[in-house]
Amino acid sequence: MTIDQSSDARIAAFNLAHQHRPGRVVTPTTAAGVADAVREAAVRGDRVHVVATGHGLLAPVEGGTVVSTAALADVHVDPEARTARVGGGARWGQVLEAAAPYGLAPVCGSSPTVGVVGLLLGGGLGPAGRTLGWASDHLRRLELVTATGEQLSVTADSHPEVFRAARGGKHLPGVVTEVEIGLVPMAEVYGGGLFFAAEDAGRVLHGFVDWSRDLPETVTPSFAILRLPDLPQVPEPLRGRCVVHVRVVVADGDAEAGAATVAPLRALATPLVDLVGPMPYAAIGAVHADPEEPMPVMDGGVLLRDLEHGFVDALLSVMGPEQHVPFAVAEVRLLGGALARPTAGPDAVVGRDAAAQLFVVSAPAPDLFTTAVPAVAQALVGAVGAWSTGVVQPNFVGALSGPNPWVRAWPADVRDALDAVRAELDPAGLFAGPR
Ligand SMILES: Cc1cc2nc3c(=O)[nH]c(=O)nc-3n(C[C@H](O)[C@H](O)[C@H](O)COP(=O)(O)OP(=O)(O)OC[C@H]3O[C@@H](n4cnc5c(N)ncnc54)[C@H](O)[C@@H]3O)c2cc1C
Incomplete structure (x- = not known):
């Protein structure tokens, strides 16, 4: 795990309209490292901001701990199962590249430099969307570190409400360390x-x-x-x-x-x-x-x-x-x-x-x-x-x-369901949500 302690530590951001001044930036290299970082932030009383590529930061990050997923960027394709296991900090371009030799493709957005998890959490509208659906329609599983540092393996069967929140709910209180997505045969x-x-x-x-x-x-x-x-x-x-x-x-x-x-x-x-x-x-x-x-x-x-x-x-x-x-x-x-x-x-x-x-x-x-x-x-x-x-x-x-x-x-019933997931996984409001 790398920690940048400098008070003016900047996180890379795509929209330069905002200057970000987190208290510190932590870059864990494993899911266990993410869990440690989250627990430590809670002890310090820091809010936690999750950043992968910085493409989706909507407002300045001031203070707190940034957990960067940049070092969790491995991509493994299973050509038989037509799936990919993708690290929480990987970009779509990496998945496109890894899947192409098998004639397979991920359902991604318009830009290969955008992060896989950030796009999936919001649904994910792509250049072939009318044919392939939303990117999140192809999510199979995610590994999530919650506000207590617990590591959950989330599927539609194991944690249906959390799985629902991860497919279009945008603000999932936790750090996604890995996702498994379905690939489509499209060369x-x-x-x-x-x-x-x-x-x-x-x-x-x-x-x-x-x-x-x-x-x-x-x-x-x-x-x-x-x-x-x-x-x-x-x-x-x-x-x-x-x-x-x-x-x-x-x-x-x-x-x-x-x-x-x-x-x-x-x-x-x-x-x-x-x-x-x-x-x-x-x-x-x-x-x-x-x-x-x-x-x-x-x-x-x-x-x-x-x-x-x-x-x-x-x-x-x-x-x-x-x-x-x-x-x-x-x-x-x-x-x-x-x-x-x-x-x-x-x-x-x-x-x-x-x-x-x-x-x-x-x-x-x-x-x-x-x-x-x-x-x-x-x-x-x-x-x-x-x-x-x-x-x-x-x-x-x-x-x-x-x-x-x-x-x-979201319609009121969906918003209530998303709020319930947040209340359950992060009752103290440790995670700052989309910024
Ligand atoms: C050039 C460009 C093109 C785009 N094109 C499309 C498009 O075609 N279709 C579309 O649907 N969207 C598109 N977007 C929007 C994009 O999907 C969102 O901005 C998305 O949030 C970016 O995710 P990121 O991980 O790259 O960015 P980041 O700024 O790193 O993350 C944004 C937010 O996602 C969450 N997040 C990211 N990673 C994790 C993680 N591992 N665990 C938990 N939370 C996480 C956090 O809340 C974070 O604040 C585009 C954006 C840009 C800048």
Whole structure:
């Protein structure tokens, strides 16, 4: 176990808008080490913050003990059972890499650098979600260190309420040291992104709405209005421009059928860049091409009842290319398909009944974080109000999600069940919860 005692010890964080000043950072290398660290924090009277990659830290961590799971990052694939045992600090990219040689794949999110456990706890919405469901639908078992330092092996049968909380309940009071997840047989998909010019935004987005009606669940699409920086790492035709990025994954693996599915999108306008084609599932991170470098941002999302033309007009009226807004991303993911079906066993996933999700990320402009950024977000909330469910998918909660997004996330009976798990596992409130 490594302990960084310095008072200004920083934990690595993806969103640089927050500065974290934990009292100390502990990096255990075993589950027993995690249990020791938790007991010691309790004796010290420290609150415990769990951090894996720092991608999901929503507020500054001040004081207390950070238990970093970074050293618990082993991944073992069992090709016969089609499962993976994954350490509590591993990233999805490691699982993609370990599973690919067997023609297997994990049901992951858009970014391979995000942590496995952090994403699973919130449900986990991925680029092939309409085909494969939520990431947490594929959770089989987790190893949990509770607030008393007890080590629990949790399955749907052994601890059904804890298992439910781990599948979409977001805040599980404890440290997950390992998970076992199911893998799916998927080596290749037809997918990627089409980038369209700003002047085609209206035509492309309205065309997307028509095309996406009655799509089979083998197809998972999304689009984003991107304002890309004028930087060398952005490909030349897109550099410094506002563009529409249409992303799609056709998961039946047949390139000819995939091309036929995507043909109507390609016909909406002439893409500036066309990166859609047969691709290994292991490269799924290329579909959304999320940024890999930390930066300061404000973000937030909301689930949508319906994806229709009026919504597109409302979105464009605030976030369209001709608007001067300090936002890098305004993204809409189509839900439905396997994401709408109940899963086997207990779970707490938020979003099964939504048609789509809107998510926005500001420009990395901290000087606007108390002025233009929240003002534009507020204007957007007003413009799309008729289509919003008012509920935020827990993995997409951010500073722009409004007050108490967690309260709105779950129906009262599920929230009560989650509270009961917290009261049972952590009666003294040792664990700080998502920050
Ligand atoms: C670039 C980017 C892309 C994203 N794409 C998607 C996406 O496609 N789909 C989606 O659903 N979400 C997505 N997310 C959101 C992401 O799932 C959440 O932010 C998630 O919480 C990140 O988990 P982490 O472990 O990487 O981050 P961390 O900041 O390390 O952890 C976040 C929280 O998860 C909990 N946690 C993490 N590990 C453990 C553990 N071992 N034991 C107990 N608790 C733990 C803690 O409460 C912690 O505060 C994305 C986020 C980013 C930054």
